[in-house]
Amino acid sequence: MQEVKLSRREREKLRQRRQMLAAALELFSEKGFHNVSMHEIAKRAEFAIGTLYKFFKNKEDLYKALVMEKAEEYHRVLMGVLSEEKDVLTVIEGYIVAKSRLFTDNLPILRLYFAETRGASFNIRAGLDQDIQRLYDKFIMRLVSVLQDGVRRKVFREMDPYHMAVALEGLTNAFLFCWMEDPEQHPYETNVPFIRDMFLNGVLNK
Amino acid sequence: MQEVKLSRREREKLRQRRQMLAAALELFSEKGFHNVSMHEIAKRAEFAIGTLYKFFKNKEDLYKALVMEKAEEYHRVLMGVLSEEKDVLTVIEGYIVAKSRLFTDNLPILRLYFAETRGASFNIRAGLDQDIQRLYDKFIMRLVSVLQDGVRRKVFREMDPYHMAVALEGLTNAFLFCWMEDPEQHPYETNVPFIRDMFLNGVLNK
Amino acid sequence: MQEVKLSRREREKLRQRRQMLAAALELFSEKGFHNVSMHEIAKRAEFAIGTLYKFFKNKEDLYKALVMEKAEEYHRVLMGVLSEEKDVLTVIEGYIVAKSRLFTDNLPILRLYFAETRGASFNIRAGLDQDIQRLYDKFIMRLVSVLQDGVRRKVFREMDPYHMAVALEGLTNAFLFCWMEDPEQHPYETNVPFIRDMFLNGVLNK
Amino acid sequence: MQEVKLSRREREKLRQRRQMLAAALELFSEKGFHNVSMHEIAKRAEFAIGTLYKFFKNKEDLYKALVMEKAEEYHRVLMGVLSEEKDVLTVIEGYIVAKSRLFTDNLPILRLYFAETRGASFNIRAGLDQDIQRLYDKFIMRLVSVLQDGVRRKVFREMDPYHMAVALEGLTNAFLFCWMEDPEQHPYETNVPFIRDMFLNGVLNK
DNA sequence: CATGAATGAGGGTTCATTCAT
DNA sequence: AATGAATGAACCCTCATTCAT
Missing domain, CATH: 1.10.357.10 (Tetracycline Repressor, domain 2)
Structure with missing residues (x-):
């Protein structure tokens, strides 16, 4: 419903967010929270580390x-x-x-x-x-x-x-x-x- | 039974070991494996870090x-x-x-x-x-x-x-x-x- | 010759690397491998320890x-x-x-x-x-x-x-x-x- | 010459000292000064670590x-x-x-x-x-x-x-x-x- | 705005040395 | 005198996070 209202920009954002979460899920479930680094997640998601931090504050x-x-x-x-x-x-x-x-x-x-x-x-x-x-x-x-x-x-x-x-x-x-x-x-x-x-x-x- | 045979030295060792394990248990169950440092455990158990490593190799x-x-x-x-x-x-x-x-x-x-x-x-x-x-x-x-x-x-x-x-x-x-x-x-x-x-x-x- | 092709970024990298190696050389030749710590090298080279490890894996x-x-x-x-x-x-x-x-x-x-x-x-x-x-x-x-x-x-x-x-x-x-x-x-x-x-x-x- | 004067005690000391130096030489020449620990030397020489320190101050x-x-x-x-x-x-x-x-x-x-x-x-x-x-x-x-x-x-x-x-x-x-x-x-x-x-x-x- | 180079606190571990027994 | 348990400073290294470009 509300999805109709999303601008292209916002949709793009959401897609990126999902990509990051997907990469994180893969890694966390493979190795556990503490054995995965933010760099690793960023790399797997194919974003720069800074971008990851734009989406999640830590x-x-x-x-x-x-x-x-x-x-x-x-x-x-x-x-x-x-x-x-x-x-x-x-x-x-x-x-x-x-x-x-x-x-x-x-x-x-x-x-x-x-x-x-x-x-x-x-x-x-x-x-x-x-x-x-x-x-x-x-x-x-x-x-x-x-x-x-x-x-x-x-x-x-x-x-x-x-x-x-x-x-x-x-x-x-x-x-x-x-x-x-x-x-x-x-x-x-x-x-x-x-x-x-x-x-x-x-x-x-x- | 077998405890009768333990020398004072050995009993002392066992007591220390138990103390270390107790401190570790407290901390691990409070914060989880990765959020507890060996220094923390040593401190809580009231031993030097080196002593901890005498009992457990890592x-x-x-x-x-x-x-x-x-x-x-x-x-x-x-x-x-x-x-x-x-x-x-x-x-x-x-x-x-x-x-x-x-x-x-x-x-x-x-x-x-x-x-x-x-x-x-x-x-x-x-x-x-x-x-x-x-x-x-x-x-x-x-x-x-x-x-x-x-x-x-x-x-x-x-x-x-x-x-x-x-x-x-x-x-x-x-x-x-x-x-x-x-x-x-x-x-x-x-x-x-x-x-x-x-x-x-x-x-x-x- | 090939140096012409180096981007500013790459030149900067090389300069830093040289700086680190120079600091390391000074210290190693003063005190020998085992008597020099990575922190010392980082400090002498005026970089953070992490940066040193970006250039040399250990x-x-x-x-x-x-x-x-x-x-x-x-x-x-x-x-x-x-x-x-x-x-x-x-x-x-x-x-x-x-x-x-x-x-x-x-x-x-x-x-x-x-x-x-x-x-x-x-x-x-x-x-x-x-x-x-x-x-x-x-x-x-x-x-x-x-x-x-x-x-x-x-x-x-x-x-x-x-x-x-x-x-x-x-x-x-x-x-x-x-x-x-x-x-x-x-x-x-x-x-x-x-x-x-x-x-x-x-x-x-x- | 002067060896004639040595008491049994002193001769024993000398023998121990030689034993320690021999163990140290073996280890140092195998692995180098920094890769040999005092404990290792004491063990190889079959003395307690404290005894080693009685003979050599560090x-x-x-x-x-x-x-x-x-x-x-x-x-x-x-x-x-x-x-x-x-x-x-x-x-x-x-x-x-x-x-x-x-x-x-x-x-x-x-x-x-x-x-x-x-x-x-x-x-x-x-x-x-x-x-x-x-x-x-x-x-x-x-x-x-x-x-x-x-x-x-x-x-x-x-x-x-x-x-x-x-x-x-x-x-x-x-x-x-x-x-x-x-x-x-x-x-x-x-x-x-x-x-x-x-x-x-x-x-x-x- | 995305980037990734730079940071440095903090972690695990070792080992020279001391000192009570 | 001989012992070795206990100590803790100091090491190497990682990684979450920041910020200038």
Whole structure:
């Protein structure tokens, strides 16, 4: 929508920015934040180092932009799925499928994403943590409300829907981690139904 | 037992080593591997930088020693629990309890532990990854064999025990992460039974 | 000739490089490789340490560049003299004169040069040794062939021309060392004819 | 003579000192002054580092002791030869032979010796230079007086005997350097007569 | 406005030397 | 007297960032 309004100059800028972020993503996911230099990024993106600094005020800022951008994309996709007006079970399955696909399509960013949302996020000083956390909390709240709805409709047992959400997150992440480590051995097609059944067995009203 | 044999000199050495590792753990878990300097660690441990290098031949070695030491301790504890000669359900519950306690008692090291066993560890070049991975693989295999036994005894449904293990890991980790982030909100006492029920509902033979 | 083509930028670069090498030469010849720090060189050359590393990838590289540059210059000059189409005696005398002048004009580099062509250069790990050695070997072979020519033409006695070359080198070096240590006492004007006579008395056909 | 007076304690001390110097010589001549650590020397000599420092107040002192000891030995030997009551020609030949033998027997120390008396002696700060220089000057003066005597006796031409000495030094060193670099190619047996003839042709009265 | 040369703080590491035991 | 653990100054080098062109 708003894209219509962009001048040629602004579009060009955006293209350059994307190019830089893409180069940075490649390098960061290959070698990690601290093992990549700004010069390296500039070179890979085919810009001068000074130009890089015109777009991002420092290395941390670049990193944050990179992770946030992807986090927002994920957020958008997953929130979209959770907001569909379908019955709970379909929504849940849809969520599992969508998340799996997200992983499958974006392997490189995932290490970064998890490095930040989970555990090992001391790479980067504060700030980023909070922004991502906020996004993630919003998402969890949405998931909780979907599950709560399922409880209200007696599709699920009487359980704390927050716990249910945590369980679902744990199950999906665990299998997707397996897939990340060895895609052949743990294919998408086996994981998705297994996660779904495992989850539903734990929560469905008998 | 063997400690009786240690000379005063050796005991002193061990005490120093522990002091250094403790200082390093504090700093690494506060700021991450790359944001901590050897000088900083030496200072916090109250030794000269040269003394630090007498104990650990370089920064990576120190880090590896730190993480491996803890990993081996966890491995020992959890393997012990999984090897008890009790019925499967008791063993599983015992495992959940033990893992919870391990987390509860060792919060600082956990970020490091997860940074290494899970995804985002480009912090350290190879080597460590592999050693820890090997330990973790061994543990998973033990867990798989416990679950497989449960399947054979018809306690559990006919399911791939590896998948079951992944599911159990996913559930425990997810709840323990929650606890890590906000211990008050997600107390140990609520988490353990929830994890257990969630897991068992998914796998028990009806 | 080719200098005409250099852009202002390139000329500036060259000037800086020369400045750094000059500073390094001063310091190295004052205190030796190991007693000079890169910071010291940078400071004396009036550049930041980082700039120094833009030009030379490490300390050894800088040292090697310094020594090789001069070695090549000497090589060029002396080879030139030995290649002139004159009678052997003139060429030999020309060589003695040229070598003396080279010493006289480049006192500081000489200690380095001798440190490398002669004996005591464990300062620097391999590599340089070989490159310089190769250059020096080439030069000696040229000298040998000049002397051999003299033997063929019956100007010199029937002697091993390699031995003659070694003798000539020994004589020139010895006198030039004396001059290096005390230029007043052992002036160029007395040394040159003495070296020539001494050498010729040893080799001339009577 | 004075050794008779040494107590057992003092003899033991001397033995230790020699052991340390021997270890240091091995290491220095293998790797050069700056690439050998005091710990390394202590270890090779099989003493504690502290004991090393009881004998030599610092690394430079150890180095100086090492080089001076050998220098004095050489000095003694060569001065002895030059002081024999024989005719000049025999003395000169004796000197060439003795010097050759000294080289042949003490290859390891030679690189150090030349590093200090010639050219590349910035390894060590002043002090050593002067002491060795003084010794060497004494020796040269002795050589000069031997040669002067030859001139007086009309064995040699009317030449500056100092120049003659320098020439003799240059010739012997050059051939001995060749031998150092490739002992097979430049054997002692060919070098000695060549040096003698070369020198004598330059100086003998016809 | 894009560029990339220049900067220098700060990191990991070594090793000569001291001193309590 | 002999020891060797402990020290910390100083080294080489990297890289995020700035700014004149």
